[in-house]
Structure formats: C-alpha cells, structure tokens
Amino acid sequence: MKLRSINPVLGWGIAGFGLAHIVLGSIDLAQSRHQSNDIVKIGANSTIKS
Secondary structure (H helix, E strand, C coil), X not given: CCCCCCCHHHHHXXXXXXXXXXXXXXXXXXXXXXXXXXXXXXXXXXXXXX
C-alpha cells in the first residue's frame, strides 16, 4: 500500500511537527541545565560542575 501517494503534504506536516518537538525539547533542556548551573564553563574565573 502506498501511503505517500495519498497525501505527501500530510507526511511533511507530521515530519515537521516531530522536528519542532525535537528542537523545542532541546531548547528546554539547555535552559533547565543553564538554570541549575550544570554547564561546564571554561575560562579564567570559572568552575567545573558535574
């Protein structure tokens, strides 16, 4: 059965929806790590947290 030939726009919409969730989840994860100071900082007056 060829699902692609039914409606290719629907397939691209689902793929875009999934990609948007990945991007927004990554942003949320980075913000939560930044707020809890778990990011490794490199510099003269920085500390390394693990």
